[in-house]
Amino acid sequence: MAFQLDIVTPEKNIFSDTVDDVYLPGSEGEMGILTSHAALVAPLQPGSLRYLKDGKIEELAVGEGFVEVSEDKVSVLIDLAIGEDAIDEKDVEEAMQRAKDALDGVDTDHDEQMALQVIIAKSEAMLKLKRKGR
Amino acid sequence: MANLRDIRRRIKSVKSTAQITKAMELVAAAKMKKAQDQALAGRSYADKLNTVLVNLKENTDEESHPLLAKREGKKELMLVISTGRGLCGGLNANLFKKVLADSGEETDFTTSGKKLRQSLAKVGKNIVSDWEVADPVPFNDAKPIAKYLTDQFLSGEYDKISVAFNDFVSTLTQTPNVTQLLPIEAAGLAEKQDYEGVGKDEIGETDHEAAGADYEFEPSPEGVLDKLLPLYINFQVYQMLVEARASEHSARMVAMKAATDNAKGMIKDLTLEYNKARQAAITAELLEITTAMKAME
Numbered sequence: 370m371a372f373q374l375d376i377v378t379p380e381k382n383i384f385s386d387t388v389d390d391v392y393l394p395g396s397e398g399e400m401g402i403l404t405s406h407a408a409l410v411a412p413l414q415p416g417s418l419r420y421l422k423d424g425k426i427e428e429l430a431v432g433e434g435f436v437e438v439s440e441d442k443v444s445v446l447i448d449l450a451i452g453e454d455a456i457d458e459k460d461v462e463e464a465m466q467r468a469k470d471a472l473d474g475v476d477t478d479h480d481e482q483m484a485l486q487v488i489i490a491k492s493e494a495m496l497k498l499k500r501k502g503r
Numbered sequence: 504m505a506n507l508r509d510i511r512r513r514i515k516s517v518k519s520t521a522q523i524t525k526a527m528e529l530v531a532a533a534k535m536k537k538a539q540d541q542a543l544a545g546r547s548y549a550d551k552l553n554t555v556l557v558n559l560k561e562n563t564d565e566e567s568h569p570l571l572a573k574r575e576g577k578k579e580l581m582l583v584i585s586t587g588r589g590l591c592g593g594l595n596a597n598l599f600k601k602v603l604a605d606s607g608e609e610t611d612f613t614t615s616g617k618k619l620r621q622s623l624a625k626v627g628k629n630i631v632s633d634w635e636v637a638d639p640v641p642f643n644d645a646k647p648i649a650k651y652l653t654d655q656f657l658s659g660e661y662d663k664i665s666v667a668f669n670d671f672v673s674t675l676t677q678t679p680n681v682t683q684l685l686p687i688e689a690a691g692l693a694e695k696q697d698y699e700g701v702g703k704d705e706i707g708e709t710d711h712e713a714a715g716a717d718y719e720f721e722p723s724p725e726g727v728l729d730k731l732l733p734l735y736i737n738f739q740v741y742q743m744l745v746e747a748r749a750s751e752h753s754a755r756m757v758a759m760k761a762a763t764d765n766a767k768g769m770i771k772d773l774t775l776e777y778n779k780a781r782q783a784a785i786t787a788e789l790l791e792i793t794t795a796m797k798a799m800e
Binding site for chain 1: 541544545547548551552554555558559642650718719720721722726727730731734737738741742
């Protein structure tokens with residue numbers, strides 16, 4: 370049985386189609402959603418999102434956001450969702466290094482540190498996906 | 504009678520003006536398409552976010568979260584989103600009127616866009632900060648603005664945060680709008696689903712639907728609210744920036760099209776006048792020659 374999956378970022382609709390199942394990086398750990406799941410709202414953390422469509426598993430690196438499940442419809446609202454092809458390994462590495470350097474700096478306050486850690490977590494998620502095949 | 508050379512010079516200058524406005528029209532049209540797509544894309548995200556939030560609020564204590572709690576104080580901070588450049592018709596002037604009408608004595612301003620910053624400074628308003636936003640609007644540019652506004656609100660510096668921007672309705676219509684951002688209002692949430700002029704009935708339906716689905720919240724409604732509200736504010740600021748940008752490019756394109764059309768009309772009139780003057784000169788010359796011949800006979 371398939372259900373509707375929508376992946377939306379503020380900038381555009383990434384994905385909208387029926388899938389057989391989806392695995393999401395919830396803030397309390399990874400969760401799998403199959404058809405007829407109870408209505409649910411949960412925050413997501415940076416990590417990898419996998420869904421099964423026509424027997425094929427597709428994987429995306431995702432940022433922060435949340436998931437809403439209702440009546441066989443799953444909506445993922447996220448600030449970043451990117452496939453393997455679109456990831457520029459070098460760019461991501463550089464961004465991660467910059468964030469790490471800034472984190473080592475002395476004059477960052479608590480909020481900034483949190484923001485930097487999110488950037489690092491996102492970069493790690495992207496790199497993990499990119500390097501998976503090797 | 505107008506001098507021939509003067510008319511020729513004016514035609515030339517109007518022609519080059521028309522060329523410039525035509526070019527600006529084309530540039531604005533290209534940017535407008537992108538900005539409009541961006542504004543429309545954000546709306547589906549907005550709808551989803553609103554449905555979830557409306558539902559979430561029913562499951563939690565109204566006043567429990569500091570971002571939802573109303574305050575007695577009157578001190579207000581208004582984010583005014585105008586354009587960086589002019590030549591976009593009455594866009595900024597209309598917004599300025601709206602801002603002046605909706606702001607009180609105790610309103611401070613933070614601005615994005617040079618035009619209204621200058622206007623507000625001229626009438627002696629207190630401007631506390633200014634923001635640069637790239638074009639097209641990146642989501643990351645909205646984050647620091649949202650964070651700043653949230654901080655100002657939570658620290659107790661201001662009791663209310665609102666945003667003034669031009670809401671994009673269509674290429675020909677943009678309405679100046681002042682919206683309360685913080686504290687987040689339950690009524691406002693339901694209202695904002697009305698982005699594309701959806702009728703009241705449909706709003707009622709969405710509400711009903713949302714209430715019908717009994718959500719589980721993981722880890723807890725309060726935990727989800729904590730995560731969701733900052734996201735919501737980020738997104739609201741982003742969406743307003745995008746709407747304002749779409750309005751700017753639309754208004755500029757329309758204004759430049761009108762300018763180009765006017766210039767073309769002027770060239771036509773001037774050319775007619777030039778030809779008349781030229782003919783008159785020829786007639787006068789012929790007359791002189793004939794008169795001279797007659798005199799010699």
